[in-house]
Amino acid sequence: MLSAKERVRALYGGSTYYPFSCDHHHLLAQRHDRIVEKRLTMKNRIEEIEEAILFLLEKRRKERQACCQKSLLSRLQFIPFSGDGSVRNFIRVVFADNKPGCIAVFPEKLTEKERAEFHATVSIGRHLRQASIPVPEIWGIDERLGLVLFEDLGTTRLYDLYQRNPTDALPFYRKAVRALALMQVRARDGFDPEFCCQTAAYDRQVMRIGESGYFLESFWKQTLLQEPPAGLDLEFEKLADRVIEYDEPFFLHRDFQSRNVMINDDRVSIIDFQAGRIGPPAYDLASLLIDPYTGLPDTVQEELMERYLEAMDDLGVDGEKIILSYPYLAVQRNLQIIGAFSFLSGKRGKSFFKPYILPSLIMLRDRLAAPEFDGFPVLRETAARSILKFRTVLNG
Template identity: 45%
Template sequence: MLTDQHRLALGRLLAAQGFPQEMQAADRMAGDGSDRQFYRFAVGDFSLLAVLPSTGQPQGMAEARAAHAIGCHFFTHGVPVPRIYGFAEECGLILCEDLGDTKLHDLLLLHGAEGEEAEEAEAYYHQALAALAHLQTETRRGFQPEWCWDTPRYDRALMLTRESGYFRKALCEDFLGMSDLPQGLDQEFAFLAERAMQEPADFILHRDFQSRNLMICEGKVRIIDFQGARLGPLGYDLASLLIDPYAGLSPPRQQALLCFYLDALATHIPLDRGRFIEGYYYMTLQRNLQILGAFAFLSKNRGKDFFRQFINPAAATLYEHLDAPQGRDFPSLRAVVEQARTLLEAVV
């Protein structure tokens, strides 16, 4: 809730920006997986957002400082993120632009992701991919790894603990009660991480670039939830959007959007398309494992049942990717996914 300290900080930030001081009642907004608090309020003719750090997480203040620093950096470099009007260092409150309530996912629910009625969504996907290519490449100038509250780089340790390890613990063991997992599973996870580490990783990674973190405001795509940005490979964010279980894009649609992204990326950097596509397969597997671990954890441990409905589609996507020729290197993972899909039919 907004405490007296928060209200004092808001008043100071509003005054510094020349906003009217008569703040109307603040309405708390629902978040997705985040424990941060979001309050919408009006001052004069302006609708603004106050973002408070998580009180239940020990690094809540560090996350808030990252959101402020990275958000300002992105905005300065022309990335379509919300404008940040001020930051209260003493309590972690961020005052920023209100982008409304419409997510790209909302439009997909309304019009669908495929077919004749999906033309509007197609245009927004193109906007998002062009913005992603710009973010990943052009914001490297001046980006400070010390801003990153979690880890400064997407690396092997993160893959093994927070993605493949997350999948094993949160989905297989805790959510589905699977035991006696194949002995070769950890070796396959290590191989996957080593292969993913071969991708150039001196780009800027959003880390959760999907349809619920893309707002539609006045006909433009705007990017939110960027506080986890760090250095990393290009393909991960692309995979986040294209295999996004909220959207359920068909493989042909994913392929078409992949081609659009590569065209956009080639306007920023020299690009070996063949190498990118080869490495993209492994980034997709990594992201898929992370999604399944996160959705299982949020459903079971945080009581956020919204995510439960997307576990089955995400498992189906992982199974389909393992059916590709490169999937022959992951027989243990494939066996686990087959068993998980059977169990999921009974619990999801």
């Protein structure tokens, strides 16, 4: 067992000079012990996860005789990678001879929240597959670890395609809006609220706490350090009223954007559906069209909306309420994006999201200039002030 001074020395790269009192030595030694314990715990968990992956793949091989030959399981590669805003862990499992295998998804620690998300992932994923929606097949699960194995759909997202060549990405956007319409209609039938890990439906609570409230707390208060403008809360209530006025119950993905649409063999597939619930269809459409990752031109947004409405019409859905609700749901989504990106870049230190905050603010200001928002003067002013104040933050 290392002494307190030796453990402090290890923490500080072997330096022999310690400008600390004896109490400081013991505090730093305790910190060293916590770091080592955490690393050992995570290492043990990864080893346990890898053993579970092997077991599930062997089980699938025996049951299906279709996953892979036994020889391909002899030299697996485990390649960790990170999700965007997720706190879950991801491992890409590659078979021998570099043949694509599966994606393992699991939490660092299986708390009640993570357990609920695990059940939602499995339940909604199976429900969508049964409804013939293009989502990855679940290859196996381990409830004890909160582990899910998905088929590997590759590494190309709609976002990646758009970054390389927007013109080449457009046909896949068209496929994506048709897949969205199909998912919203088909997955509504037989959807059990017990599947959900958050709320069973997109409701006032989601809008006020998870979207407008998210904007207010994470962006306005914590990023800009501002007090809420008088009257803003009332306008957020009014915005929720408008959404509820045009509410229609369909399946809602709630994060249907370009980084959650995979492209594989000229097909689109949908991932990251664990927050699914019942809700208004225009929300998912807005999530894709106003996605700040790609910044689609207005002309492209208009074309995709038309194609989406055509797809809904083919499925027997009247698009009138979708059209009427869209501006309000686009604002709700815009507020959620700003709140989420502020939280992720600020509290979680994920700098990837920060460059997208300003474009999202500009998008919000421009949308609120439309005539249907004449009754939202405080929100309009707040959006305009947000741009000026956030630019000051960026330059400061």
